[in-house]
Amino acid sequence: MSKKNVIWLTSYPKSGNTWFRVFLTNLLNESETPANINDLAETSISSSRKVFDDYTGLSSSDLSFEEIDKLRPEVYRMQSDESNELLFKKVHDKFYFVSDNEALFPPEITLACIYFIRNPLDVAVSFAYHNAKSIPKMIETLNNPDYAFCDNNDRLPNQLRQLLGTWSEHVKSWTEQSVIPVHTVRYEDMKTDTLQTFKKAIDFIGLEKTELQIKQAIEKSDFAILSQQEKECGFKEKMIKSKSFFRKGEIGDWRNYLDEKMKNEIIKNHNTIMKQFGYLDDFNRLLI
Amino acid sequence: MYDYLQMTSNYFTYKAFGLIIRCEFEIPEFIIDNGNPDVLIELGAVPINLNKITKKGVKFQATHNEFLLTVDDVARFYVKDGSKIVVELLKNKPDKEVRLFLLGSAFGALFLQRGLLPIHGSAVKFGNSASIFTGLSGVGKSSIATYFVIKGHSFLNDDISVIDNTLMVIPGFPNLKIWKDIIEKLKIQNHKLEEIRTTIKKYHFPVKECFHKNPLPLKNIFIIGTKNSPGYEFEELKGLAKFNAVKNNTYRYRFVGGLEKMQEHFQILNSLLPNISVYKIVRPQSPVDLEGFAYFLTNTFKLNE
Numbered sequence: 001m002s003k004k005n006v007i008w009l010t011s012y013p014k015s016g017n018t019w020f021r022v023f024l025t026n027l028l029n030e031s032e033t034p035a036n037i038n039d040l041a042e043t044s045i046s047s048s049r050k051v052f053d054d055y056t057g058l059s060s061s062d063l064s065f066e067e068i069d070k071l072r073p074e075v076y077r078m079q080s081d082e083s084n085e086l087l088f089k090k091v092h093d094k095f096y097f098v099s100d101n102e103a104l105f106p107p108e109i110t111l112a113c114i115y116f117i118r119n120p121l122d123v124a125v126s127f128a129y130h131n132a133k134s135i136p137k138m139i140e141t142l143n144n145p146d147y148a149f150c151d152n153n154d155r156l157p158n159q160l161r162q163l164l165g166t167w168s169e170h171v172k173s174w175t176e177q178s179v180i181p182v183h184t185v186r187y188e189d190m191k192t193d194t195l196q197t198f199k200k201a202i203d204f205i206g207l208e209k210t211e212l213q214i215k216q217a218i219e220k221s222d223f224a225i226l227s228q229q230e231k232e233c234g235f236k237e238k239m240i241k242s243k244s245f246f247r248k249g250e251i252g253d254w255r256n257y258l259d260e261k262m263k264n265e266i267i268k269n270h271n272t273i274m275k276q277f278g279y280l281d282d283f284n285r286l287l288i
Numbered sequence: 289m290y291d292y293l294q295m296t297s298n299y300f301t302y303k304a305f306g307l308i309i310r311c312e313f314e315i316p317e318f319i320i321d322n323g324n325p326d327v328l329i330e331l332g333a334v335p336i337n338l339n340k341i342t343k344k345g346v347k348f349q350a351t352h353n354e355f356l357l358t359v360d361d362v363a364r365f366y367v368k369d370g371s372k373i374v375v376e377l378l379k380n381k382p383d384k385e386v387r388l389f390l391l392g393s394a395f396g397a398l399f400l401q402r403g404l405l406p407i408h409g410s411a412v413k414f415g416n417s418a419s420i421f422t423g424l425s426g427v428g429k430s431s432i433a434t435y436f437v438i439k440g441h442s443f444l445n446d447d448i449s450v451i452d453n454t455l456m457v458i459p460g461f462p463n464l465k466i467w468k469d470i471i472e473k474l475k476i477q478n479h480k481l482e483e484i485r486t487t488i489k490k491y492h493f494p495v496k497e498c499f500h501k502n503p504l505p506l507k508n509i510f511i512i513g514t515k516n517s518p519g520y521e522f523e524e525l526k527g528l529a530k531f532n533a534v535k536n537n538t539y540r541y542r543f544v545g546g547l548e549k550m551q552e553h554f555q556i557l558n559s560l561l562p563n564i565s566v567y568k569i570v571r572p573q574s575p576v577d578l579e580g581f582a583y584f585l586t587n588t589f590k591l592n593e
Binding site for chain 2: 049050053054055056057058059060061062063064067070071074075078152153154155156157158234236238239240241
């Protein structure tokens with residue numbers, strides 16, 4: 001009998017997922033001092049190659065992407081079965097079925113999914129900085145249906161392949177599927193109405209925490225603290241070419257980097273989803 | 289032990305990992321030998337499930353003396369008492385794909401059943417001893433071993449480095465598995481290299497002339513990690529950190545079936561650790577600079593002395 005104890009923390013990159021994971025760590029640790037950003041458990045990343053190899057007894061480096069995909073749901077089921085606690089798993093994959101009846105992320109072990117979404121205009125800028133790539137290149141990436149992490153088959157990346165698709169497709173895959181309960185969180189709401197936004201997410205997961213506990217965890221996860229920790233000790237999730245992981249995190253920072261053509265291209269490509277999530281009005285005017 | 293005379297004459301006999309292995313089908317990766325076999329590999333039906341399972345994974349089951357592994361569309365492997373492997377084919381012949389998993393996870397289980405210590409990594413000869421490069425998959429264990437081999441060092445093992453109860457590193461077989469990007473980086477002629485599987489750009493690199501056939505004492509274990517900043521760093525591990533680091537890099541540690549085997553495993557670790565040095569090495573995640581990494585290792589740890 002499977003138990004529902006897995007919470008997927010899901011997003012397209014640079015959309016607030018790491019901030020929420022730091023907040024959760026602080027909320028669950030309940031220690032006096034802020035959690036160390038480098039102590040967010042590595043095994044909690046759903047694409048961990050080590051977890052896959054340990055649980056299957058096979059070397060993922062000897063398997064094709066399709067063979068790995070087929071086994072991933074079973075790995076999650078076994079992890080869920082072995083755990084007496086809630087399992088929080090960071091996800092960047094889009095939601096998809098690996099076979100006719102098998103979702104990559106099995107509904108029968110899923111307690112909840114929190115999906116983080118951010119204005120794609122800001123995502124493009126932040127992602128470009130993170131990957132040390134040009135903004136036009138990242139605009140292309142946001143519109144690439146084949147976009148994936150770790151999908152080279154001529155070398156061995158440290159994580160399993162993750163299919164992301166376009167930004168719009170990623171959002172749709174999670175928010176429009178009907179087999180897993182999803183609570184969508186806008187990054188902009190995390191910034192402007194932090195307490196209520198985080199509280200709603202915690203309520204959705206079903207964690208019994210007081211408003212005071214949530215407030216204290218938010219304070220310990222303040223951007224200035226994360227940024228200071230990174231300055232002092234580095235952050236292992238930063239890409240080597242990027243200067244820092246925690247950059248600005250500001251809403252509307254795209255205005256400092258995108259020209260009219262770049263802006264219009266993103267709006268054209270992702271118009272429907274941007275409207276659906278309150279980034280554009282019916283007349284294509286930006287709301288944020 | 290199996291009665292040599294009772295076996296059919298068309299079996300193949302090899303020596304690998306210090307064991308005489310007799311197999312119903314050809315294993316070209318191994319070195320031909322003769323003598324009474326320690327391990328028998330046969331084709332046949334294997335159990336659907338094991339009884340009294342002590343460890344279970346998505347594709348394996350283990351008891352204190354049995355192990356069962358399924359590789360979909362390839363084969364099922366049943367390993368018993370550290371002396372027998374039965375292979376049930378899920379395809380028409382025991383080809384390179386079958387051998388890939390046989391020489392990987394199935395042999396890993398066999399070593400653990402025999403009370404050997406298999407470390408997940410490659411062993412290279414420096415001076416009169418061996419050093420093992422271990423760490424997570426993708427960290428470059430085979431790549432750095434290949435670099436040293438190309439520069440004239442002998443090697444003993446790729447992927448699984450076996451240590452016996454006399455604390456010697458036992459040679460495996462003369463083959464490295466390397467990814468296409470490393471083949472290109474090291475300018476290795478690749479027109480004759482065979483892919484491990486058709487869908488994966490990882491190749492067998494046979495290196496008979498560089499293979500060291502005799503056991504060597506282990507001197508160092510290097511646990512390789514990566515970081516997102518330039519330069520190399522190292523730290524010598526001591527005490528519990530040393531014990532845990534080697535335990536965690538045991539090949540298929542989750543296969544260790546049952547308490548008894550676990551105690552045996554800890555005993556060999558406890559006798560080994562006072563006699564070796566264990567270092568955590570951190571290299572930049574990119575670019576992969578094998579020459580610079582080898583230079584750092586050689587000079588910092590005086591590997592050529």
